[in-house]
Amino acid sequence: MQIHVVQAGQSLYGIAQAYGVSAGEISEANQLSAPGRLVVGQTLVIPITGMYYWVQPGDSLYTIARRFGIGISDLAASNQLSLNQPLQIGLRLYIPPGPKRTAEINAYIEPRGEAVSQSLQAAAAEAAPHLTYLAPFSFQVQRDGSLEAPPLDDLASTAAQNRVTLMMVVTNLENAQFSSELGRIILNDQAVQSRLLENIISTAKQLGFRDIHFDFEFLRPEDREAYNAFLRKAAGRIHQEGFLLSTALAPKTSRTQTGAWYTAHDYKVHGEVADFVIIMTYEWGYSGGPPMPVSPIGPVRKVLEYALSEMPGSKIMMGQNLYGYDWTLPYVAGGAYAKALSPQAAIDLARTRNAAIQYDYKDQAPHFDYTDDAGKRHKVWFEDARSIQAKFTLLKELGLRGISYWKLGLPFPQNWLLIEDNFRVVKR
Numbered sequence: 202m203q204i205h206v207v208q209a210g211q212s213l214y215g216i217a218q219a220y221g222v223s224a225g226e227i228s229e230a231n232q233l234s235a236p237g238r239l240v241v242g243q244t245l246v247i248p249i250t251g252m253y254y255w256v257q258p259g260d261s262l263y264t265i266a267r268r269f270g271i272g273i274s275d276l277a278a279s280n281q282l283s284l285n286q287p288l289q290i291g292l293r294l295y296i297p298p299g300p301k302r303t304a305e306i307n308a309y310i311e312p313r314g315e316a317v318s319q320s321l322q323a324a325a326a327e328a329a330p331h332l333t334y335l336a337p338f339s340f341q342v343q344r345d346g347s348l349e350a351p352p353l354d355d356l357a358s359t360a361a362q363n364r365v366t367l368m369m370v371v372t373n374l375e376n377a378q379f380s381s382e383l384g385r386i387i388l389n390d391q392a393v394q395s396r397l398l399e400n401i402i403s404t405a406k407q408l409g410f411r412d413i414h415f416d417f418e419f420l421r422p423e424d425r426e427a428y429n430a431f432l433r434k435a436a437g438r439i440h441q442e443g444f445l446l447s448t449a450l451a452p453k454t455s456r457t458q459t460g461a462w463y464t465a466h467d468y469k470v471h472g473e474v475a476d477f478v479i480i481m482t483y484e485w486g487y488s489g490g491p492p493m494p495v496s497p498i499g500p501v502r503k504v505l506e507y508a509l510s511e512m513p514g515s516k517i518m519m520g521q522n523l524y525g526y527d528w529t530l531p532y533v534a535g536g537a538y539a540k541a542l543s544p545q546a547a548i549d550l551a552r553t554r555n556a557a558i559q560y561d562y563k564d565q566a567p568h569f570d571y572t573d574d575a576g577k578r579h580k581v582w583f584e585d586a587r588s589i590q591a592k593f594t595l596l597k598e599l600g601l602r603g604i605s606y607w608k609l610g611l612p613f614p615q616n617w618l619l620i621e622d623n624f625r626v627v628k629r
Contacts, residue, residue, distance in 0.1 A: 202622040203247035204586045206560075207239045220247045232545065232614045240551045242558025242567070244586040246615045251279075256292040269296050304596070304624040305603035307334040307368065307479065307518060310356070310610065317354040324609040325356055329363035331620045333603065333627045334412060336368035340404070341375070344386055346396030348404060357409050364628040368447070369410035371401060372417065379419035381461070387417070388427035398438050405444060411629070413439050414479075416449035420465035429470040436474045445476045452482050452504040452520075456511070472512025479605040480508055483522040488538040492528040492580040494566035496521060498591055505599055514600035521592055521604050524611045525583025529573075543611035547583035558585075565591035586615040593623045603627075 205216060213236050217224040228236040230248045239245075254265060262284065266273040277284050279297045288294075308328050312321055325335060337356055341349040348371070360367050373384045386393055401413055415435070420428060432448065439446045448471050451462045456469070471478050482501045486493040501519070508517050525547050526539035542550065547567075551558055554571035561568060567585045572578050596604060603624075606616075620626065 202618060203249055203252040204590060205245045205247055206587070207241055207243045207245065209241050211239065213237070213239060216245065216247075220249055220253065222247060222249060230614070230618060232612065234545070234549055235552060238552055240548055240556075240558055242560065242569070243548055243551070244567075244615065246586050246618045248618070251298045252296045254294045254296050256288045256290055256294065258290055260288055260290075262286070262288065265294065265296075270299050271297060298622075301623065301625045302597060303627050304601075304620075305333040305477075305518065305627045306331055306620060306624070307336055307603070307605035308332055309336045309338045309370070309606065309608040311338040311608050312352045312354075314352070316352045317356060321610050322355055322359070324612075325359050328609055328617065329359050329365050331617045331626055332363070332365045333629060334366045334368045334605075335360045336370050336414060336605075338608070339370040339372040339374060339416065340401075341372055342383065342387055342397060344383060344393070346387075346393040346400060348397075348400050350404070350408075353408065361409070366412055366445075366629045367408070367410045368412040368414045369401070369405050369408075370414045370416055373420075379417075381419050381421050381424075384417055384420040384428075384465075385424060388420070388424050388431050394431060394434065398435060402438065402442055402444075406442075410444075412445040412447055412476075414447045414449065417465075418449070418451065419461050422459065422461070422464035425465040425467055428465050429467055429474075432470065432474045446474070447477050447479065448475045450478050450480045450508075452480055452500075454503050454507045468508055468511035472508075472516055475516070477516045477518055477602055478508075478512070479518045479520055480504060481520040481607070483520050483607065486526055486539075486582050488526060488541065490539075491532045491534075492526070492530070492539070492582060494561065494564045494568075494582045495525060495584070496588075496592070497564035497566060498588075498595065499564065501592070502595060505595070505601065509599060515602050517599075517601045518603045518605045519592065519596055519601055521589070521606050522584065523606050523608060523613050523616065525581060528580045530578040530580055541611075542581070542583065543613060544584050544615070545612040547581055550581065560585075560587060584613065584616075586619060589616050589619055590623075593619065597623075 213224045266276045279295050337351050375383045436446050450466050482504050483496040486495045524541050528539040551569050556569040556571040558567050558569045566588050568582045
């Protein structure tokens with residue numbers, strides 16, 4: 202696959218000619234809503250095997266081969282060049298595809314109301330071929346240890362048809378908020394725990410879930426050891442039944458990091474007890490905060506490097522957002538919330554507002570500015586093919602188990618294309 206960044210004056214037809222594919226193929230792969238009106242700075246994934254590279258000043262076959270992780274002899278042979286041949290600046294070289302590594306891919310899906318909407322069901326069906334796990338969010342623990350289930354409708358059959366493991370997400374949500382008081386009850390009342398585990402096991406068997414995923418957040422700091430003890434108890438029961446156990450972790454950078462979202466999450470114990478963990482490496486930029494990338498690669502790296510000091514990479518799934526935010530400026534703390542939008546919607550908005558998309562190479566994230574009809578300025582940070590590829594490269598560099606997405610229902614077709622280009626997705 203090739204990632205192409207649209208430049209001023211370029212057309213879809215001209216780009217297609219440059220890569221030897223049809224305009225229709227590019228449009229279909231990227232699900233372009235307006236093929237005739239590309240946005241400057243917009244990324245396109247070009248559906249070709251391998252990719253092309255244009256020689257820059259200072260390049261040699263050796264440096265290019267090293268950059269792309271291929272053998273210099275393979276690079277020379279693919280382009281019918283001799284090993285010592287000087288390269289002309291601007292020469293187009295074909296980069297053959299390298300070997301793919303395996304990865305596990307999870308996606309959360311959050312049905313609202315009494316049923317899974319048709320659009321969410323379609324999103325699950327589109328993503329399922331690229332997934333190891335599908336995680337309906339969520340089974341909410343009640344104070345007596347019972348469970349309130351989300352609507353599931355046809356999600357189980359979609360998973361089964363695509364050899365996807367259903368992940369049973371169990372949360373301490375109460376009145377649409379993570380509850381420290383509910384967490385206190387779950388983690389300290391042995392009778393409630395026993396009922397909860399029995400309900401989890403019976404529900405998982407009945408509905409076909411094969412991974413039990415604990416997403417307990419906003420816990421009291423003093424419940425850290427109680428949460429550790431609960432996970433050890435749960436692991437014994439869950440593994441006895443042949444199920445996997447996984448957990449969700451807040452993005453910490455040290456063992457001593459404190460706060461309502463952090464203190465009770467003990468990375469070392471989770472790494473010992475769980476089969477794998479999902480680290481929520483997103484929401485640096487969030488709806489109630491100032492404009493910034495949702496998952497800037499520098500902070501993401503710091504969290505993952507700390508995690509690797511507490512557990513093996515084979516147990517770590519990096520969290521990734523499938524959305525961005527549109528902030529109204531100037532930002533005022535406690536003021537209006539930013540509006541979430543999909544990568545596709547962000548591009549459409551940039552086109553409507555005649556805004557060129559910029560790219561922050563330090564944070565590895567696209568962004569743009571515009572003024573609305575009322576004269577108010579806006580800042581948009583979102584995701585594109587470049588930002589996702591940067592995360593895939595980091596995942597491979599650090600030797601992680603895979604990646605987990607929050608959440609389906611926000612269109613981003615380039616993401617799924619790049620998953621297949623980078624990885625052999627594990628199916629269980």
